[in-house]
Amino acid sequence: MRKPIEILDQLAKENSPPFxxxxxxxKHAPPAVIENLIKKASNIYSKEHSNIIRRDVNHGEQKKS
Known part of the structure; x- marks a missing residue:
């Protein structure tokens, strides 16, 4: 699983213009644009994190693998 800063770095590189x-x-982006990028990174992180949670069928408990 990637760290949040790794996701933010990737999004910055994919942005136009890339950084x-x-x-x-x-340093260069307006606050509203930064906020949107953070929200996007948060969504990506949440999706990646939820993919590692597995349900234990026998006990109905959530466990991280």
């Missing part, structure tokens, strides 16, 4: 890192992106 090499999240830190560089923050």
């Amino acid at each position: 090499p890192t999240w830190e560089e992106y923050v």
Whole structure:
């Protein structure tokens, strides 16, 4: 699973114009754009995190693998 900063770095590189890192992106982007990118990264992180949770069929408990 990727760390949140890795996701933010990836999104900064995919943005137009692209930036090499999240830190560089923050220096130049307006606050509203930064907020939207953080929300997008949060959604990606949540989806990746939820994919590692498995349901224990015998006990009905959630366990992280």
